[in-house]
Amino acid sequence: MTPHHGLWLAEAHTPSPFSFVVLAIIFALSVTQLVSPRLFWRLNRPFQRPFVKDYDATEPSTKGYAVMRLTAGIVAAACLVFLVTALR
Numbered sequence: 001m002t003p004h005h006g007l008w009l010a011e012a013h014t015p016s017p018f019s020f021v022v023l024a025i026i027f028a029l030s031v032t033q034l035v036s037p038r039l040f041w042r043l044n045r046p047f048q049r050p051f052v053k054d055y056d057a058t059e060p061s062t063k064g065y066a067v068m069r070l071t072a073g074i075v076a077a078a079c080l081v082f083l084v085t086a087l088r
Helices: 003-012 017-035 037-043 062-087
Strands: none
Touching: 017 037, 017 062, 037 062
16 A cells, blocks of 8 residues: 555545544533633542542642643644544
8 A cells, every 4th residue: 555545545534423522522621621720620629539638738839720721722722623624
């Protein structure tokens, strides 16, 4: 198989509707984290309970929240890029 044939196979592939659902969920989570990282952290607190003795002491600092927002912005941008390329 030549690279040209592989390119043809990649172009012939259409994304499944399930991939758009997963993309929408990831996008919604990243926007939530981008807009309000403290809310996102509070929503995840119950999952920390079995692993952390004092989960109130594990709240991120201001810089930690900034890194969370930066990461969420990158993920949201990647979701938009994937959506645009999938709809072409």
